[in-house]
Amino acid sequence: MKGAGLMRSRLGGFNWVLGAALAALTGAAQALSQPWQLNMTEGVTETSRTVYGIHMLAFYVCCVIGFLVFGAMIVAMFKFRKSRGAVAATWSHNTIAEIIWTVVPIAILIALAWPATTVMIGMAHTEESQMTVKVTGYQWKWGYDYINLGDKPYHVHFISRLDPQSDKTRQLKSGLDPFAVKQGNDQTYLLDVDHPLVLPTDTKIRFVVTGDDVIHAWWVPELGWKQDAIPGIINDAWTNIHDPGIYRGQCAELCGQDHGFMPIVVKAVPMAEFQKWLDEQEAAYAKANAPLAAPAPAIPTPAAPPVATGASAVPTAL
Amino acid sequence: MAIHAAAHYADHAQDDHHNHKPHGFFNRWVFSTNHKDIGTLYLIFAFIMACVGAAFSGVIRTELMKPGLQFVQPYFFNQMTTMHALVMIFGAIMPAFVGLANWMIPLQIGAPDMALPRMNNWSFWILPFAFTILLSTLFMPGGAPAGGWTMYPPLAIQGGNSVAFLVFSVHLMGISSIMGAINIIATILNMRAPGMDLLKMPIFVWSWLITAFLLIAVMPVLAGAVTMLLTDKYFGTSFFNAAGGGDPVMFQHIFWFFGHPEVYIMILPAFGIVSEIIPTFSRKPLFGYQAMVFAIASIAFLSFIVWGHHMFTVGMPLGGELYFMYATMLIAVPTGVKVFNWVSTMWGGSMSFETPMLWAISFVILFTIGGFSGLMLALVPADFQYQDTYFVVAHFHYVLVTGALFAIIGAIYYWWPKWTGRMYNETWAKVHFWWSMVFVNVLFFPQHFLGLAGMPRRIPDYNVAFADWNLVSTIGAYGMFLTPIMMFLILRRSLKSGAPATMHVWEGTHGLEWTVPSPAPFHTFETPPVIHDEDLAHGDITH
Numbered sequence: 001m002k003g004a005g006l007m008r009s010r011l012g013g014f015n016w017v018l019g020a021a022l023a024a025l026t027g028a029a030q031a032l033s034q035p036w037q038l039n040m041t042e043g044v045t046e047t048s049r050t051v052y053g054i055h056m057l058a059f060y061v062c063c064v065i066g067f068l069v070f071g072a073m074i075v076a077m078f079k080f081r082k083s084r085g086a087v088a089a090t091w092s093h094n095t096i097a098e099i100i101w102t103v104v105p106i107a108i109l110i111a112l113a114w115p116a117t118t119v120m121i122g123m124a125h126t127e128e129s130q131m132t133v134k135v136t137g138y139q140w141k142w143g144y145d146y147i148n149l150g151d152k153p154y155h156v157h158f159i160s161r162l163d164p165q166s167d168k169t170r171q172l173k174s175g176l177d178p179f180a181v182k183q184g185n186d187q188t189y190l191l192d193v194d195h196p197l198v199l200p201t202d203t204k205i206r207f208v209v210t211g212d213d214v215i216h217a218w219w220v221p222e223l224g225w226k227q228d229a230i231p232g233i234i235n236d237a238w239t240n241i242h243d244p245g246i247y248r249g250q251c252a253e254l255c256g257q258d259h260g261f262m263p264i265v266v267k268a269v270p271m272a273e274f275q276k277w278l279d280e281q282e283a284a285y286a287k288a289n290a291p292l293a294a295p296a297p298a299i300p301t302p303a304a305p306p307v308a309t310g311a312s313a314v315p316t317a318l
Numbered sequence: 319m320a321i322h323a324a325a326h327y328a329d330h331a332q333d334d335h336h337n338h339k340p341h342g343f344f345n346r347w348v349f350s351t352n353h354k355d356i357g358t359l360y361l362i363f364a365f366i367m368a369c370v371g372a373a374f375s376g377v378i379r380t381e382l383m384k385p386g387l388q389f390v391q392p393y394f395f396n397q398m399t400t401m402h403a404l405v406m407i408f409g410a411i412m413p414a415f416v417g418l419a420n421w422m423i424p425l426q427i428g429a430p431d432m433a434l435p436r437m438n439n440w441s442f443w444i445l446p447f448a449f450t451i452l453l454s455t456l457f458m459p460g461g462a463p464a465g466g467w468t469m470y471p472p473l474a475i476q477g478g479n480s481v482a483f484l485v486f487s488v489h490l491m492g493i494s495s496i497m498g499a500i501n502i503i504a505t506i507l508n509m510r511a512p513g514m515d516l517l518k519m520p521i522f523v524w525s526w527l528i529t530a531f532l533l534i535a536v537m538p539v540l541a542g543a544v545t546m547l548l549t550d551k552y553f554g555t556s557f558f559n560a561a562g563g564g565d566p567v568m569f570q571h572i573f574w575f576f577g578h579p580e581v582y583i584m585i586l587p588a589f590g591i592v593s594e595i596i597p598t599f600s601r602k603p604l605f606g607y608q609a610m611v612f613a614i615a616s617i618a619f620l621s622f623i624v625w626g627h628h629m630f631t632v633g634m635p636l637g638g639e640l641y642f643m644y645a646t647m648l649i650a651v652p653t654g655v656k657v658f659n660w661v662s663t664m665w666g667g668s669m670s671f672e673t674p675m676l677w678a679i680s681f682v683i684l685f686t687i688g689g690f691s692g693l694m695l696a697l698v699p700a701d702f703q704y705q706d707t708y709f710v711v712a713h714f715h716y717v718l719v720t721g722a723l724f725a726i727i728g729a730i731y732y733w734w735p736k737w738t739g740r741m742y743n744e745t746w747a748k749v750h751f752w753w754s755m756v757f758v759n760v761l762f763f764p765q766h767f768l769g770l771a772g773m774p775r776r777i778p779d780y781n782v783a784f785a786d787w788n789l790v791s792t793i794g795a796y797g798m799f800l801t802p803i804m805m806f807l808i809l810r811r812s813l814k815s816g817a818p819a820t821m822h823v824w825e826g827t828h829g830l831e832w833t834v835p836s837p838a839p840f841h842t843f844e845t846p847p848v849i850h851d852e853d854l855a856h857g858d859i860t861h
């Protein structure tokens with residue numbers, strides 16, 4: 001399968017069947033989906049792993065219920081056929097059975113809701129983060145602002161859009177081969193950008209997410225969540241990436257004609273490397289454009305008024 | 319069973335005094351006030367709309383066959399996804415159920431017609447106009463609506479003037495649905511034959527009674543939501559415009575307050591149909607009749623308080639997310655009760671597998687699969703991953719295509735001999751079934767994989783890793799496109815040369831509709847039938 005040999009093994013769950021062919025393949029941490037992939041991946045954060053666990057738990061519960069219900073149906077279809085001389089019973093009621101199949105599902109639901117609740121409480125806890133990044137959705141690109149790292153405010157801002165190679169290939173009847181769009185050995189068609197969002201590993205990062213024109217959604221599957229980017233509203237979410245690597249995602253809310261063409265790329269690097277990169281960016285900004293070096297709250301995004309109000313409320317230090 | 323001609327009853331229109339059909343095509347169909355003719359009109363309309371909607375999905379699946387854009391521009395693709403959903407939901411599934419209601423409710427409760435026959439005519443004839451307006455936007459400068467059937471602002475009002483046409487056609491559909499619902503409620507509550515107590519009614523009638531209340535409750539909410547879109551776009555209001563102090567998320571709350579009951583509007587009558595078919599071919603009474611009625615009612619109630627599960631990623635407060643998760647999971651309980659009851663009806667029966675039974679059994683299995691993915695979607699942390707991916711697309715096609723649509727097809731095969739007096743070719747009907755069964759799964763099952771692997775919904779093009787399953791899905795779609803043609807040919811041949819049907823049609827039938835001749839005469843039950851409990855599908859009011 002194309003390029004599969006370079007991927008880290010990311011298979012789990014109900015694809016053991018195909019797993020045999022793919023499971024042994026290992027490589028650098030690269031978040032690209034596999035051809036014929038069947039299941040969600042575990043991702044690279046604590047949260048994404050618990051999310052995956054809940055997904056699998058729910059899936060297994062459904063398998064068991066399905067096995068029982070469909071099994072009973074199949075047995076019934078063989079046993080109680082008229083062509084085999086079955087005579088119809090006349091009962092239409094059984095109180096004990098009815099109580100059981102009302103109470104047992106409730107118990108199962110509680111068993112599912114419990115871990116889900118715990119995870120949700122954790123995911124909602126955006127406090128105590130070490131840095132803040134503002135994500136803004138535009139038709140059809142993403143804007144990133146590094147607000148702070150530790151106590152230090154930053155003014156680094158850039159726009160991230162679809163890479164030129166994908167962009168050329170995706171034009172109607174371009175005649176170009178999507179399979180030929182590559183970064184090294186990865187087939188990155190529609191999943192690559194000009195400027196990735198660089199983030200440190202092993203750091204609690206808070207995202208504040210908003211939209212500039214219409215609603216978008218910021219989604220990198222390996223991080224385990226997506227968050228709508230809504231004009232006039234600031235949402236927050238957090239992550240703490242464990243493994244260095246490149247993680248790819250896409251806009252996940254219909255936002256107009258090029259909704260399919262505004263990918264997200266996160267490049268996770270160790271803190272020291274990140275710190276160096278960020279300081280370089282900050283220095284470049286400070287030097288190159290005095291007019292742009294405005295105080296932190298005046299984020300250079302043309303935003304609807306409530307957004308601007310909200311944005312200035314974003315803490316510049318924590 | 320005697321059919322008494324020329325009895326007088328209230329609310330009749332010009333032709334109702336006689337057992338004659340009105341003369342002339344125009345008089346018969348355009349001015350029709352006869353529940354059977356109007357039912358037929360609804361069903362034909364739904365069939366045509368299903369073909370139109372299928373054509374749109376043909377564009378979608380063809381573009382998605384391979385990575386890269388081969389056929390259409392992304393903006394046109396978005397018009398196709400939007401129009402596909404609108405046409406299928408409001409043009410195919412809902413009118414088909416109303417058509418079945420028109421045909422069967424009077425026959426099943428022993429009424430001579432619907433309570434309000436002229437309104438019945440009007441609620442049908444609004445629909446062709448509504449859809450002409452909606453479909454005409456395809457030919458206008460700027461094209462059809464492209465912001466998704468969910469019409470989220472601000473995107474939805476960025477479109478051209480198609481917005482105005484969309485809003486107007488939604489208003490018309492709403493008027494049609496509300497009038498249809500009023501008519502159904504009035505009929506069921508007032509026109510039952512003496513002795514047809516509420517708890518003796520066939521489940522199909524029960525399911526429609528409850529559905530009609532849902533329709534009356536939520537269609538005005540949708541009308542309000544789209545009207546606010548209209549004034550935001552054209553009259554400078556800011557209901558949903560953040561720059562003017564409005565809130566785009568408020569639209570989503572209003573829309574889904576309509577939207578979630580709406581999805582149950584499209585499934586409750588299907589529950590009713592399946593609860594008719596399975597007992598017939600199991601030759602055994604429906605298991606847990608009262609539990610079934612109660613389950614439908616509680617699903618309907620719960621459907622009003624779970625809308626937030628469509629909005630888990632908008633950034634609701636934790637408490638809100640938890641509430642909507644718990645409430646949504648609760649719906650699985652009555653839904654489960656229904657499935658268990660169907661299986662228990664089959665258990666201990668004496669089953670045969672004529673075509674309607676095959677559709678009903680496949681409904682139970684495949685709808686349940688859709689329910690499983692629904693349960694998974696209800697778990698908020700997992701939904702953070704699933705939301706707006708092909709996993710959701712797979713979920714709602716399992717509940718709507720193999721759920722609602724399969725039940726409708728099963729109902730048509732079930733009651734067709736009663737309507738037309740002719741049987742269809744059982745072998746070809748089974749070919750139709752097995753063909754659909756295979757290809758519908760080839761079409762929709764891989765979409766679970768695509769969603770889990772990370773493919774968002776509503777995109778015209780995708781990374782090459784998604785190529786294989788998309789190709790499989792498109793092959794399934796092409797297989798499915800043949801099924802309306804098959805069905806059309808099977809039914810046409812039946813009309814022309816099908817074997818005559820008996821009064822009971824199927825061996826295990828119970829209920830009033832099987833006490834009139836096949837084909838059902840133009841006027842039935844002009845004098846109320848005398849009801850013998852043991853002839854009813856459910857004559858046992860103690861359970």
Ligand code: HEM
Nearest residue numbers: 581585627628650689692693695696705706710714717718
């Ligand atoms: C066990 C019962 C069910 C549960 C727990 C359930 C749950 C859900 C959830 C949580 C979503 C939102 C997914 C998302 O956007 O992230 C959803 C979407 C949807 N469901 Fe269900 N569902 C159930 C049954 C049904 C039924 C019976 C129908 C219709 C016949 C239905 C039709 C839909 C549709 C159309 C959508 C997608 C709407 C859209 O975004 O365009 N569901 N369901």
Ligand SMILES: [Cu+2]
Nearest residue numbers: 251253255259
């Ligand atoms: Cu988008």
Ligand SMILES: [Cu+2]
Nearest residue numbers: 578581627628
């Ligand atoms: Cu819902």
